[in-house]
Amino acid sequence: MPIASEAATSLAAASLPELLVQTQTRFTPLLQDFLARHQGHDERLNAAIDYAMANGGKRVRPALAWGACLSVGGSWQAAESAALSVECIHGYSLVHDDLPCMDDDNLRRGQPTCHRQFDEATALLAGDALQALAFCALSDGLVDAPNADAARVSSSAHALIAAEQTRALAQAARDMVYGQRLDLAAEGQSITVDALSQIHRYKTGALIRAAVRLGALAGNASEAQLAALDHYADALGLAFQVHDDVLDVIGDTATLGKQSGADAAHAKATYPALLGLGAAQALARQLTDDALAALAPLGEPAEPLRTLANYLLARDH
Amino acid sequence: MPIASEAATSLAAASLPELLVQTQTRFTPLLQDFLARHQGHDERLNAAIDYAMANGGKRVRPALAWGACLSVGGSWQAAESAALSVECIHGYSLVHDDLPCMDDDNLRRGQPTCHRQFDEATALLAGDALQALAFCALSDGLVDAPNADAARVSSSAHALIAAEQTRALAQAARDMVYGQRLDLAAEGQSITVDALSQIHRYKTGALIRAAVRLGALAGNASEAQLAALDHYADALGLAFQVHDDVLDVIGDTATLGKQSGADAAHAKATYPALLGLGAAQALARQLTDDALAALAPLGEPAEPLRTLANYLLARDH
Numbered sequence: 001m002p003i004a005s006e007a008a009t010s011l012a013a014a015s016l017p018e019l020l021v022q023t024q025t026r027f028t029p030l031l032q033d034f035l036a037r038h039q040g041h042d043e044r045l046n047a048a049i050d051y052a053m054a055n056g057g058k059r060v061r062p063a064l065a066w067g068a069c070l071s072v073g074g075s076w077q078a079a080e081s082a083a084l085s086v087e088c089i090h091g092y093s094l095v096h097d098d099l100p101c102m103d104d105d106n107l108r109r110g111q112p113t114c115h116r117q118f119d120e121a122t123a124l125l126a127g128d129a130l131q132a133l134a135f136c137a138l139s140d141g142l143v144d145a146p147n148a149d150a151a152r153v154s155s156s157a158h159a160l161i162a163a164e165q166t167r168a169l170a171q172a173a174r175d176m177v178y179g180q181r182l183d184l185a186a187e188g189q190s191i192t193v194d195a196l197s198q199i200h201r202y203k204t205g206a207l208i209r210a211a212v213r214l215g216a217l218a219g220n221a222s223e224a225q226l227a228a229l230d231h232y233a234d235a236l237g238l239a240f241q242v243h244d245d246v247l248d249v250i251g252d253t254a255t256l257g258k259q260s261g262a263d264a265a266h267a268k269a270t271y272p273a274l275l276g277l278g279a280a281q282a283l284a285r286q287l288t289d290d291a292l293a294a295l296a297p298l299g300e301p302a303e304p305l306r307t308l309a310n311y312l313l314a315r316d317h
Numbered sequence: 318m319p320i321a322s323e324a325a326t327s328l329a330a331a332s333l334p335e336l337l338v339q340t341q342t343r344f345t346p347l348l349q350d351f352l353a354r355h356q357g358h359d360e361r362l363n364a365a366i367d368y369a370m371a372n373g374g375k376r377v378r379p380a381l382a383w384g385a386c387l388s389v390g391g392s393w394q395a396a397e398s399a400a401l402s403v404e405c406i407h408g409y410s411l412v413h414d415d416l417p418c419m420d421d422d423n424l425r426r427g428q429p430t431c432h433r434q435f436d437e438a439t440a441l442l443a444g445d446a447l448q449a450l451a452f453c454a455l456s457d458g459l460v461d462a463p464n465a466d467a468a469r470v471s472s473s474a475h476a477l478i479a480a481e482q483t484r485a486l487a488q489a490a491r492d493m494v495y496g497q498r499l500d501l502a503a504e505g506q507s508i509t510v511d512a513l514s515q516i517h518r519y520k521t522g523a524l525i526r527a528a529v530r531l532g533a534l535a536g537n538a539s540e541a542q543l544a545a546l547d548h549y550a551d552a553l554g555l556a557f558q559v560h561d562d563v564l565d566v567i568g569d570t571a572t573l574g575k576q577s578g579a580d581a582a583h584a585k586a587t588y589p590a591l592l593g594l595g596a597a598q599a600l601a602r603q604l605t606d607d608a609l610a611a612l613a614p615l616g617e618p619a620e621p622l623r624t625l626a627n628y629l630l631a632r633d634h
Contacts, residue, residue, distance in 0.1 A: 040492065044498070101438045121501055125498050133487070134487075150547075152481070159477040166452055167457075169452070170452035173445075174357070177445045181361070181442050
């Protein structure tokens with residue numbers, strides 16, 4: 001029944017915020033062009049990198065980069081390298097987190113994880129390459145001929161932005177690793193809500209903040225705008241994680257694309273386990289309200305970021 | 318017998334080129350300060366990162382960065398971030414290359430490898446963090462307060478250099494991963510000398526070229542100087558690898574700090590195996606001569622790079 005199925009797809013798409021729809025439309029060709037330009041002399045590694053990045057999820061981080069850039073008056077094009085770079089870091093972190101010596105997961109968004117689809121060495125290298133590619137993305141936009149490795153950077157203004165972006169992304173990439181290590185160390189331990197929030201601020205929050213900051217920098221944000229957007233990103237990142245924990249309790253495996261109840265099975269601390277389900281849901285709502293309040297100074301151009309925050313809290317996968 | 322032992326140490330130090338002596342003296346406190354500034358909230362990961370970077374080797378890549386900067390009239394200080402960043406990438410690549418799913422090595426420079434000293438997850442994360450820290454290093458130098466994550470970059474001229482350096486380092490980091498994958502894929506295969514050289518150009522040559530390029534950029538090198546230094550680095554990188562293969566055949570385990578004959582045991586293609594020992598030694602000499610010839614336009618300030626090239630070919634470990 002192709003017609004019914006198309007209608008269902010349109011309906012699902014219509015419920016997505018415009019920012020996510022536009023992001024997904026724009027991001028796919030951008031990513032394909034970028035990955036093709038950076039392919040190396042090994043087909044298996046090229047394929048593993050493509051695989052890791054194609055199993056795409058919602059592209060929340062590129063959407064945040066673009067939304068932040070638009071919210072300060074920047075263009076879609078200005079934040080392309082920001083969108084690519086944060087998604088490459090996200091992709092690398094998922095591939096490494098899934099490895100046998102880490103979370104040892106077989107499924108990611110309903111597909112075999114990278115090391116299951118290929119092999120452990122290839123997955124490790126694909127992750128390593130993706131971290132490097134994130135920083136390639138930030139500097140590709142600076143040269144007229146991104147295919148030429150030795151092409152020179154000519155615009156100081158763009159270089160200044162890229163240097164700030166590199167700094168923010170490198171710090172986030174560093175912090176994420178500490179978050180993953182804290183998360184592993186906390187398995188089976190009894191920890192406080194504050195300790196859990198610290199883990200998440202590092203493990204997932206750092207990159208969400210970087211996505212927003214890189215986009216804002218691309219749009220030439222003022223200091224006040226950067227501060228407001230950072231507050232937004234910090235609250236949103238935590239809200240996102242609290243809601244993720246809630247979904248792990250109330251969601252079902254088919255919708256999530258991963259095993260529901262996986263956190264409990266791994267003896268991982270979660271907000272519902274520490275606070276109770278109702279209080280965890282209320283916390284996610286309160287953090288989302290904080291995020292929305294932070295955007296007040298940005299006015300109408302921040303509307304896509306508001307819609308995105310509300311959508312992320314209402315999502316069921 | 319402390320006096321005899323000190324005398325022996327001095328003698329060994331005296332035989333080192335001045336560039337390596339100065340590099341080792343300058344690099345250690347620089348690295349310690351850098352790592353201390355970037356420590357995160359997990360002692361075990363901090364310790365693993367320190368361990369990976371402390372087991373130092375000769376610091377050839379920082380020496381190349383500094384030598385290149387000096388060769389174009391730049392200062393030691395200008396290339397500090399270049400020296401740090403290339404050594405962080407080198408350190409990360411060794412930790413990941415030693416992992417069980419890769420080369421599965423127990424010893425590195427006579428010490429337990431990082432995953433043997435700690436554990437596999439911690440070693441994987443230490444490597445991941447070191448790749449991020451390499452890019453932190455390139456942007457730390459741009460701000461007045463490197464301890465403050467959100468400190469702003471103010472100098473466009475320095476940002477332009479950092480953006481070029483980021484681009485060169487990210488490309489090298491990407492290429493190295495392909496080199497490691499090609500190397501793994503070639504194990505037990507019969508390959509040509511050209512294919513072997515391609516592996517090495519990616520696996521080790523890319524970072525040696527980046528070290529020289531980052532240093533030259535730090536010293537505001539002209540296009541002609543960049544081209545000459547790139548030629549030097551390309552030839553030197555290959556010479557270094559050919560000589561390494563030769564040492565694996567003729568060296569002994571105690572001097573090398575790793576198992577001699579390890580390449581043959583892993584069924585890895587080597588220059589001596591493909592060309593014969595004498596021809597491999599001659600190739601290393603010829604490549605070193607190429608590297609020296611490339612430096613001619615740079616005159617006297619390139620003398621430290623010449624001495625280094627000759628030293629690397631004469632080394633027995």
